[in-house]
Amino acid sequence: MNGLIKDLGLLINATLIATPPLLLAALGSCFSERCGVVNIGIEGMMTIGAFTGAVMGLTTGNGWIAFLCAGLAGALFGLIHAFVCISCHADQTIAGTAINFLGPGLALFLCKAMYNNSSDTPAMDPSCKLPKLFEGVFPTGSFWNNVLNVYAVAYLVFILAFVCWFVFYKTKFGAHLRAVGEHPEACESLGIDVYKVRYTCVILSGFFAGLGGAFVTLATINQFRPSVIVGQGFIAIAAVIFGKFSPEGATKACLLFGLCSGIKSLAAQSNVVSPNLISMIPYVVTIIALVLFVGKAHTPAANGKIFVKSK
């Protein structure tokens, strides 16, 4: 029984480490997709965030400042995406593809330029990383230590998910952003500045993706490597579609993916089943769940469509 509780604690711990980057990126993606701008560049924005977080952590020594800077770097890429898609009416999927080349390319390029042609940044001192809650309160390895002594951001992210839900459904801005994604022409005739709402949302999506990337380099591990962001951005997008483009749905989907990832990292230690097969679980589960339960998701009607402001 004791062993079981301990394993459960480990599983919750692994889930709480795997979920925040996905959830941050997914919440950002919710804003972007719901306002009518497809953003498949989340992956690239996360990579930039991960790199910026690691570099700023090393230079400033303060995890929180580094975390914020990573968000801003992501937001900069969000701004590029917004400008290209909203003001220049570019195809949004293509622009996102470009961001997915630019983000990782730039991160690795700068990393090699700054750190003597190495594709990894140096490892950070633990004091530079994001702080943990309840450090040293519970004995190491105990259930409560595993569940409660995680990075503070991991809990903040869930509060943030609630805030996003509140913004989506309880504020004027939320109503505007949902309307803009459905029928921008109607919104414009009511005096809503469609471009302004969309710019805000896309920049926010970049900001959140940047934060999500930085969680990996500032909390999960302690440096930037080319392999830190492999597909989390795409899983986040999948979570958003899975969660029917709503913050609460995306949160549930991210928890499911995070749990799968937690099972994977625990099972990888036991070496019973090939870790490659376990890694497939989240993707296979998504497909099965879509076929059996979710079915057709209601995509925001104006999603991916170019909107030209009337003069």
Added chain:
Amino acid sequence: MNKKKSILESNVLYTIVAIIAGFLVGAIFLLIAGISPAVAYGKLFDSIFSKPKYLVWTLVYASPLIFTGLSVAFSFRTGVFNIGAEGQFVIGSLVACVLGIVLKLPPVLHALVCLVAAAAAGCIWSLIVGVLKVKRGIHEVLSFIMFNWIAFYLSNYVVNLPGIHRESSEATLDIAENARLLLPEGIRKALDCNAAHWGILFAVIAAVVIWVIIEKTTLGYKLKAVGFNRNCAQYGGINADGSVLTALGISGLLSGLGGAVQVLGMAGRLSQFAGQEGFGFEGITVALIGGSNPIGCIFSGIFYGAMKYGGSKLSIVKAPSEVVDIIMGCVVLLIAISHVFKVFVLNAAKKKEAK
């Protein structure tokens, strides 16, 4: 005047401008990093053009990219977006590799069996997504992304299976000589390139076939019609669901072939992936630079192949090879907004004419 106008309206012009601008942005980042763009770009061009064997290498690098480029271009023209080329490529290379190791067949036949099986596998991998879209209304971009990762882990799983895996390595056993697509040894020696293979020829043939399908056949007309306006095509008596499936099937087949060409041609074995290889995503760039035209894909594929091969030599002058990604990202971004410049330039030209 008309000639000038047609040049200003042509997409090729804007693509070339986008490529030049991409190089300029890359140069800015090189300067920021304290590397002379002249030295880096000099090395890049030097390692593509200075010897005939480098050009052969460029074609070797280009072959799989032309296939994935064709795959994406075909999907663009038929109104679906194959972001799953990556997964179909991986499945194609996996099937070709496994059959290349396991089967014992005479020359030519062995390679042919591997190619056909890989094409079929890529086609099926893509069709599953198509069926999910048509029957259950599941967003194809979502399921393609899922299938990319399933293919990724499946490949890593199979690479590590006993009988396939080479002891104490990260790769599979070598593929049987009979299954390889290498040029005869004499020619390879003459070209001074060990990995020279038939892939580029296959890629060009595939491009011509796809061009004929799109431009000259009823099938191509139907597929384009559904892509252009689904409801209208259906009203006109075209089976829209069937067309989507056909389009995705052909697109997947091309990516699967690309994977087979890469593994039977250049690589000779499959290695465990650390991250996605990117051939499928690079195919999106190839398709865009080629203006979604199959023949254009040949040239853009060779261009990308040259950049990849030249980029791999950049570390000699201590320049990060990722500058190629930055250049390519900028090129894609600029092509995506080229219509803005086009309107601008055409308006300016019109004004000038009015004076």
